[in-house]
Amino acid sequence: xxxxxxxxxxxxxxxxxxxxxxxxxxxxxxxxxxxxxxxxxxxxxxxxxxxxxxxxxxxxxxxxxxxxxxxxxxxxxxxxxxxxxxxxxxxxxxxxxxxxxxxxxxxxxxxxxxxxxxxxxxxxxxxxxxxxxxxxxxxxxxxxxxxxxxxxxxxxxxxxxxxxxxxxxxxxxxxxxxxxxxxxxxxxxxxxxxxxxxxxxxxxxxxxxxxxxxxxxxxxxxxxxxxxxxxxxxxxxxxxxxxxxxxxxxxxxxxxxxxxxxxxxxxxxxxxxxxxxxxxxxxxxxxxxxxxxxxxxxxxxxxxxxxxxxxxxxxxxxxxxxxxxxxxxxxxxx
Numbered sequence: 001x002x003x004x005x006x007x008x009x010x011x012x013x014x015x016x017x018x019x020x021x022x023x024x025x026x027x028x029x030x031x032x033x034x035x036x037x038x039x040x041x042x043x044x045x046x047x048x049x050x051x052x053x054x055x056x057x058x059x060x061x062x063x064x065x066x067x068x069x070x071x072x073x074x075x076x077x078x079x080x081x082x083x084x085x086x087x088x089x090x091x092x093x094x095x096x097x098x099x100x101x102x103x104x105x106x107x108x109x110x111x112x113x114x115x116x117x118x119x120x121x122x123x124x125x126x127x128x129x130x131x132x133x134x135x136x137x138x139x140x141x142x143x144x145x146x147x148x149x150x151x152x153x154x155x156x157x158x159x160x161x162x163x164x165x166x167x168x169x170x171x172x173x174x175x176x177x178x179x180x181x182x183x184x185x186x187x188x189x190x191x192x193x194x195x196x197x198x199x200x201x202x203x204x205x206x207x208x209x210x211x212x213x214x215x216x217x218x219x220x221x222x223x224x225x226x227x228x229x230x231x232x233x234x235x236x237x238x239x240x241x242x243x244x245x246x247x248x249x250x251x252x253x254x255x256x257x258x259x260x261x262x263x264x265x266x267x268x269x270x271x272x273x274x275x276x277x278x279x280x281x282x283x284x285x286x287x288x289x290x291x292x293x294x295x296x297x298x299x300x301x302x303x304x305x306x307x308x309x310x311x312x313x314x315x316x317x318x319x320x321x322x323x324x325x326x327x328x329x330x331x332x333x334x
Contacts, residue, residue: 001074004290005202008069012321014049017060017080019137022182024062028053031096033321035063035079039295040315042166043109044178047079047101049321054097057085060137061101062182065289065325076291078319080138080182082106104138104182108162111135117155117164125149125172129186132165133176136184143187147172150259151226171258175296193311194297195290199304204288209306213281218242219253222273226257226265233269235277242277280332283312289325299331 002008012033015024033049047063055061063079081101089096119128126146133140149171153164169175169186177185197205220235220242235243244250253276257268283301293299295314302309312331320326 002067002069002072004288005204006069007288007324008067010289010321010323010325011066011068012064013066014051014061014063016055017062017182019060022138028055028061030063030321033063035317035319035321037295037317037319038315039175039313042162043103043105044176044295045079045081045103047081048098049101050096050098052094052096055083055086055099057083059083060182061099062180063101063321065321067289067325077180077182079180080104080178103178104136104184105133105162105176105178107136108133108165109160111161113155113159113161113164115155115157117159119149119153119164119168121150121152122148125168126174126186128153129165129168129174129176132161132168133184133186135161139183141183141185141187143185145188146174146186177294177296180291189296189313190298192298193300195293196300196302197287198300198302204290205301205303206286208286209303209308210284211281211306211308212283213279215242215279217251218279219251219273219276220244220247221250221252222269222276223252223254224257224265224269224272225254226259229265231257231265231269233266233273235273240277280334281310281312282315282330282332283308284328284330286326286328289319289327301331
């Protein structure tokens with residue numbers, strides 16, 4: 001097995017997939033490409049690749065990394081999705097094709113829910129999500145212990161099966177996780193650390209790092225609404241750095257409430273204002289590839305000289321299909 005803490009050489013290929021069996025058929029060499037993952041995107045991930053083989057629209061492909069290190073090779077599936085209409089670039093007698101690939105969730109994103117679709121409160125959020133994703137061609141696994149939704153869901157004119165599934169995931173603080181082979185898992189957001197990056201044991205982060213924390217937009221007044229009712233929470237505490245007293249101005253924010261069990265609208269407003277007054281620290285960096293770290297995972301980053309030492313949640317990744325499979329990553333602390 002490859003030791004991912006050390007350097008390795010990288011090669012890539014794509015495989016066509018039979019959507020009926022979800023298995024590979026023929027292989028296609030990849031000239032170049034990238035994979036993008038965003039935790040706040042309904043589709044979660046996408047890919048673009050350049051190949052010199054013929055391929056039609058709406059074919060399913062799986063992208064693999066072949067990592068080689070000291071004579072040892074390891075194959076890792078990075079992405080599985082559906083191809084949109086390929087574009088063809090011709091240069092004399094040679095030609096290449098650029099493929100834009102959507103995640104497996106595209107199937108659910110293209111299906112509008114019936115008008116008036118309704119999910120009552122106290123229904124298992126995970127079970128609802130699995131029903132909404134039942135049209136996917138890939139395996140869909142549901143973890144046990146899914147929370148119930150506290151408020152009912154009613155589909156709007158433009159709501160799709162995927163958009164509502166993602167809204168339910170946010171309401172119960174779970175996630176739709178896509179594995180490299182395209183299988184889907186409905187599960188809680190991880191609470192254990194998936195990777196540790198530091199200057200001693202696993203020094204894989206490159207030297208250029210962006211570290212930022214936005215406190216300018218932190219609210220001190222929050223108005224929350226739910227089913228026609230509203231409640232407002234204010235921070236007028238002279239001991240609070242974000243208060244109206246210390247800042248000399250009001251900074252308002254409004255949002256729709258998602259109540260916890262037994263929680264009043266006023267209690268939610270005060271709780272949520274306190275949460276919003278803990279602004280996230282965001283760090284951007286580029287690192288060596290690690291197969292076990294995906295969006296929504298927790299990572300520990302410890303670089304004392306750079307004053308970084310905390311646990312962060314991965315919010316975005318971009319994997320370049322080139323030498324070393326470099327990963328540009330964005331994380332926030334919690």
